[in-house]
Amino acid sequence: MFQTFIDHFVQWCYYSKDYAFIRDTPYGVPFVQSMHLTGIALLLGTILALNLRLLGIGFKRMSLPYLAEQLWVWTKAGMVLTIVSGIMVFLPDPTRYAHNGPFRLKMVLLCLALAYQFAVFRRVVRTDPESRSKARSVAFSALSLCLWFGVAWSGRAIAFFQ
Amino acid sequence: MSLINFLNWLQHTWWAVGIKESDFVFPLIEGSHILSLSFSVGMVMILDMRLLRISFRSQPVSLLMGQLMPWTMTGFAVMLLTGFLLFAAQAVKVYGNTFFRIKMVLMLLAGLNALYYQVRYYPKMAEWERTKTPLGVRIIAVLSLILWIGVIACGRTTAYEL
Numbered sequence: 347m348f349q350t351f352i353d354h355f356v357q358w359c360y361y362s363k364d365y366a367f368i369r370d371t372p373y374g375v376p377f378v379q380s381m382h383l384t385g386i387a388l389l390l391g392t393i394l395a396l397n398l399r400l401l402g403i404g405f406k407r408m409s410l411p412y413l414a415e416q417l418w419v420w421t422k423a424g425m426v427l428t429i430v431s432g433i434m435v436f437l438p439d440p441t442r443y444a445h446n447g448p449f450r451l452k453m454v455l456l457c458l459a460l461a462y463q464f465a466v467f468r469r470v471v472r473t474d475p476e477s478r479s480k481a482r483s484v485a486f487s488a489l490s491l492c493l494w495f496g497v498a499w500s501g502r503a504i505a506f507f508q
Numbered sequence: 509m510s511l512i513n514f515l516n517w518l519q520h521t522w523w524a525v526g527i528k529e530s531d532f533v534f535p536l537i538e539g540s541h542i543l544s545l546s547f548s549v550g551m552v553m554i555l556d557m558r559l560l561r562i563s564f565r566s567q568p569v570s571l572l573m574g575q576l577m578p579w580t581m582t583g584f585a586v587m588l589l590t591g592f593l594l595f596a597a598q599a600v601k602v603y604g605n606t607f608f609r610i611k612m613v614l615m616l617l618a619g620l621n622a623l624y625y626q627v628r629y630y631p632k633m634a635e636w637e638r639t640k641t642p643l644g645v646r647i648i649a650v651l652s653l654i655l656w657i658g659v660i661a662c663g664r665t666t667a668y669e670l
Contacts, residue, residue, distance in 0.1 A: 376668040380661035383545065387660065390543070391550015398579065405575045408567065416563045420554070495543065502539040506531075 381431035389424030414471035448503035459493035515599035541590035547583025559649035611662035
């Protein structure tokens with residue numbers, strides 16, 4: 347049933363001409379992909395900074411809750427930019443992505459990463475890492491880095507598994 | 509030896525040929541090049557936000573800068589190395605690419621922009637870093653954001669055109 351749903355959705359995207367303009371505009375696709383990469387720099391950059399602090403290897407002269415509070419708006423901005431531009435890459439060319447293995451893996455990892463970010467990681471970075479055991483901090487951080495960089499690497503892999 | 513001869517020699521070295529022909533090494537280097545954006549440009553963006561007094565307002569610029577720099581430099585080192593390897597693999601073709609040339613100019617301008625900050629404002633940082641940011645510094649921060657986003661866009665478009 348899920349498969350049929352995807353197929354219908356892809357057909358709907360393909361026949362609705364609304365999104366074709368991105369494909370048909372000269373440099374439309376690389377422009378949207380550049381927005382995607384700029385969003386990635388912001389999103390992964392801020393998440394990386396928080397993880398370096400959580401691991402105790404960087405930003406040691408600021409408290410983790412302060413760093414988290416100051417960076418959160420930029421993490422969110424990066425998420426919005428990456429997701430909106432990502433949808434704009436997908437919609438004009440759905441057949442290229444919908445049946446692509448790495449793309450499907452990317453969507454699963456993205457859902458997991460977002461759920462972890464909002465349900466767990468946000469709470470972890472609001473408390474001082476010194477109040478937890480080192481092992482727990484490393485585990486929270488490892489999961490965050492694996493999920494987000496997993497999303498990014500599977501995104502990169504789309505192009506190499508056509 | 510002319511430049512074209514040199515580039516031709518470069519892309520026929522055993523390692524450049526190896527990168528170009530490998531199914532795994534090329535995507536790995538390309539992926540690393542893109543994802544180190546989170547270290548390099550991601551961290552530069554965080555500093556620009558502070559210079560524009562949008563985030564980290566209660567912290568002196570020098571404190572944030574000192575903590576960002578080791579990661580920014582690591583990121584740029586990885587980008588430069590992976591970028592050089594990607595260039596070497598297709599040197600003649602990349603050299604002739606207009607977007608690659610624009611990218612190099614933008615990077616040079618971003619470097620000069622940072623150098624101007626270091627020479628003109630960095631030595632006197634103690635005078636302004638806790639209060640109002642000089643107009644010149646804010647202009648430098650905006651230029652930095654524009655130039656680096658331009659570098660990302662030209663990099664993406666270079667790959668699109670090859």
